[in-house]
Amino acid sequence: MRFLIPLIYSSSTSGHYRITSRLLSAYLTKPQRSTLHPSFNCQPPSMAASEESLRKALAEKQSAVEAHGNAVRALKAAKASKSEIDAAIEALNILKLEKSSIEKQLQAAVSGSDGDGALSREAFRQAAVNTLERRLFYIPSFKIYRGVAGLYDYGPPGCAVKSNVLAFWRQHFVLEENMLEVDCPCVTPEVVLKASGHVDKFTDLMVKDEKTGTCYRADHLLKDFCNEKLQKDLTIGAQKAAELKHVLATLDDLSAEALGAKIKEYGITAPDTKNPLSDPYPFNLMFQTSIGPSGLSPGYMRPETAQGIFVNFKDLYYYNGNKLPFAAAQIGQAFRNEISPRQGLLRVREFTLAEIEHFVDPEDKSHPKYSEVVDLEFLMFPREEQMSGQSAKKIRLGDAVSKGTVNNETLGYFIGRVYLFLTRLGIDKDRLRFRQHLANEMAHYAADCWDAEIECSYGWIECVGIADRSAYDLRAHSDKSGVPLVAAEKFSEPREVEKLVIAPVKKELGLAFKGSQKNVVEALEAMNEKEALEMKAALESKGEVEFYVCTLGKNVPIKKNMVSISKEKKKEHQRVFTPSVIEPSFGIGRIIYCLFEHSFYTRPSKAGDEQLNVFRFPPLVAPIKCTVFPLVQNQQYEDVAKVISKSLTTAGISHKIDITGTSIGKRYARTDELGVPFAITVDSTKDVTIRERDSKLQVRVSVEEAALVVKSVTDGLRTWEDVWEKYPHHTSGSADD
Template sequence: MAATEEELELLRKELVGMKEESEKQGELVRALKGKKVEKKEIEEAVEVLMKLKLEVQTKEKELVAKVGSDGGKSSNKETFRQQLNDTLTNRLFFIPAFKIYGGVAGLYDYGPPGCAVKANVLALWRQHYVLEESMLEIDCPCVTPEVVLKASGHVDKFTDFMVKDEKTGMCYRADHLLKDYCNEALEKDPLLTAEKRQELKGVLSTLDELDAQQLGAKIKEYNITAPDSKNPVSDPYPFNLMFKTSIGPAGNSIGYLRPETAQGIFVNFSKLYYYNGNKLPFAAAQIGQAFRNEIAPRQGLLRVREFTLAEIEHFVDPEDKSHPKFKDVADLQFLLYPRKEQLAMEKPVKTRIGDAVSQGIVNNETLGYFIARTYLFLKSLGIDEERLRFRQHLPNEMAHYASDCWDAEVECSYGWIEVTGLADRSAFDLKAHSDKSNEDLTAFEKYPKSKEVERLKVTPHLKLLGPAFKKDADTVGKALLAMAEEEALAMKAKLDADGQAPLEICTTGKTFTIKKEQVSISKEKVVETGRRFTPAVIEPSFGIGRIIYCMYEHCFYTRPSKSGDEQLSVFKFPPIVAPIKCTVFPLMQNEKLNDVAKRLSVDLTRAGVANKIDITGTSIGKRYARTDELGVPFAITVDFESLDAEREDATLRERDSRAQVRIPLEEIATVVRDISEGRLAWVDVLSKYPHVAPSHED
């Protein structure tokens, strides 16, 4: 039986006490030897010391054995992962790219079943979001001019901290080295005290917050070295993750392979807004490739250099973030991990999303709506809801402009993995691109009737700014016009009192002194027919490769063969995402059986059901095992009863239960199609058609 954490902690405390006693006895022996006392007294003290050391060794072995009795979770995870990856690569779900030339870390090819799974996941995503939410889908280039990514902040800030092996020059991500050290110590070091375990868990929970100096200090404190050579590593320093390129033959125009798909949506906002009839809210979506020059990619599909993103930008009035369909999902309950529980190191709890929004845990209805819809989407892929949680970003994880951020995280053999980010990004993105491009990226709300309002008016006197600030005059003028009302009123008070006031321009880092005669700031009454504003954006961003890998883990299991001498791999994919929905087998090599099987395959194809016909003549058991390993949910077996003019039916087998029913040949394609598309459940089929005994080979 596995030892409890309380039992393990008691053993650790006993061991610490015994070690302290042993060390004291060792000091006594050294003291006696220094005093040159009688040999017998020294021998007696040494005998006690040896006895204490033996007791310490015995207690250490007991503790190691107890820790090992946890079921070998760490080794079990590695064994499971190896079985899974062997199946995925052997059956060509995905394989390392360019392998005959040695491969390139972080680049993978999808084989036939992997392509089918990916296409099915994307089709389901498009149905679940683009179609059901009436989103506007666009497709933008992968190569992005530098000016776009300069405005978005990627050129300056899209970095990870890197360290180098001081002897070999090998590069590593600093936070990954620290994370691996903490996880390995927590999993494998039986001598860790409760205090040390708490300390390491604290480091893991705040890992994303650590700057270069803090990461370097922890690496030195724990004496972390390069994993391959055990050499010391350098201090951490930032490394930009974007692939840089040039546009055009002259090479003068700098570009980057896009690190995300969102910027293409933001720069097209005004066109999309017009296409939508100048109405808010609306959402735009994009599916496409993104690129990140990862420092040390690992963990298969979880961290790669080229990957598929599916991103949504939901544009909304910043003063009204309600959602008309929120009531449809308000009663859904799933694991939420708010920042309060994280900081207290408590566990996530199942929470009704309606309560989370009403209590202010989730910032607004629209963000809550997309969290709930993401829960439904991931669940429909076969993700275990007990190993799916939504974790709120801690305050120092969030961008300064964000109102609220959550990550959908899935537990797999690598731990909790972020697969979807859901953020209320306020109006930052549109404002940034509007400022950089001088294009109007605002929306307009027309009032039911005109109204008189008091507005602040800022008028820079350009004739005076020019001589005073020369080349910076235009920048100063724009900064004055861009001031928020509170900032402008504060400047007016300062000008009235002192005759001058400072103006800090954050984009340049410069501060200018503005004199009273250089700008007029006043309030005036105006008649307005509406208001113009920059929309806020709610952004769900989906890492498709990560989602697919977690789906592989959650859907993979093994079961013994009929003989019991081997374990057979099975993927329990939901039919809607399975790479092949149905296989068709003639019971044995026979021309008439083959003809019926081919006819059924044609019927399935015409019904839109991806199928595979297998007329190899190998045993039914082996053919079932082959298709189970591909995650095929249904198999049709054509036997001699299928040739009976009075019957003309075949056996339909379900993958996981291995239950079988007889269905008329003319109905079978429609039944498989309806189950695959979610219009019919297997339990409905079982209640309608006669059961048959499973094959002796199944």
């Protein structure tokens, strides 16, 4: 049952997620976009099994209902006794009830969870998004001009969260790991993206409404059709359901032709007009532009930041004292001209990436700090578990590496560091898993690849990709630019190695092949070891062989006197090799959106008449660390508030004063909605109260100490619990309303 791997549950919350960054890596191996869009919203197969058996049961029950209906009609026609007919009708009604019950179960099963769950996810998202948009965490860009799909602004609190996330990223990765951070332009000349493969292969398949010209992503239309059918049409049998699921599971492997054929077969039309659709054709997702005034130098807005690092490898390696391993990092904007952006901040046309390229000797992928993460335990979802339909399990990272589940120490180290990064930001560790790429998702050259996936109301979202990409990228740029992007290991003393030497005898070859001599020489020199040794053997036994010269497009006869093939011993002083690259790539916008959802909750107001919104951001990411409220509007309190504000500024604590006359309860509610962890209320000129957002507990602290107390907690030097223990408690019940 290959089509069950991965199992696709096509609920409204499942989706077609794509990493913001390097999944590209995967699809470059294949002419089709086979793994560009992995559908990894996998579910345990028990569910699929139950769905399948439900469909069977439903079909059986339907037959039973029909058979029984016929029986009843037959009894009536035969004028059977009333009691006999009544009994038959009662049995029929029972069957109908049973059928209806199975329908309900099936309905629940295909919507990916119980119906209520889906509804409440939807409602939760609505509440969170309403708060986020109302408080300007983000805003559809160019709103006054009715916006542009897939473009969003971060408003003041969102922008502050983003800059906190990036500052922590820099601290956690660049500073702590001594990475070489670079900053390259977004405008990129064509040659670079030709080398990387983006110009030729960074495409999605598109169809057009044949009358209006409106564009759609071909796979989205097919997917929506299959999902709709599976969810809403309960009459389709188990066989048809299996077929549709097979289509969903193999969606990313379908060629343009196959996709077009399916669209025709299912009679899919343009969603808006019901007009017929064109055949699918590839659309390049890069924003194209032109560099300079001539119009002759095509360029693109980079689809990822990584290429800027690869093309600088030589200089960075030199900067690092010609030593491996080292990591380079870059934070910056990337661009993808999506055909039809969906899901708010999760699939956008411009986004911030933070990427790390860790260059390492392919023969030694150990990591000096590996021991620091070896005991971390978290949800991992290895390939085998996905194939056998199990779910993600808590696994000790050290075990995953030592068993070979994770390919190497360095990859494991970064998985551990990403786990620490995300959970310290406030991502719920129970809704974070590391999912290994399936074989068909990975590029042929990739050694291993894991995605940090975060569960939110849209399902499991790929937020960080951590891939061992071997030497692929550096080789691609070496080949295109002619500049060797290699590292060297100097031997402490020279080593003796045996080398194959192919020496064409140009004089003889010239006599034999005249003008074609050069082609033959080059072809001979290009032989690999196996070919050369076979030729050597053949020449020694037969004296002449037929040899195919591709640049001539034909075989030529090679005689023994035309080439000498031998093995020679040489002394080597160093080993020159193309480093492997291990690449953790972070979709910052996706992480932030998931963080918003994981931080959001509601609680009843004190009067119980409304639900108040709260973001439980840790101080590290909170957009504002502290608010300062004079309890009532009076000059004395306002002066104290200004003194505290000044000391907060000196301490580098972002804060806000609210001197409106609004009730203190309303002001707390406003500040909770922005996720501000602490509020200082000025209710005397000597002592003030500090309130913690989630517990709503308050302590009394002197005016002089207030800023320092807040700073110590936001800087992580002590916890709120420490503060609660040390300072007198404020017990006025009226504060929160």
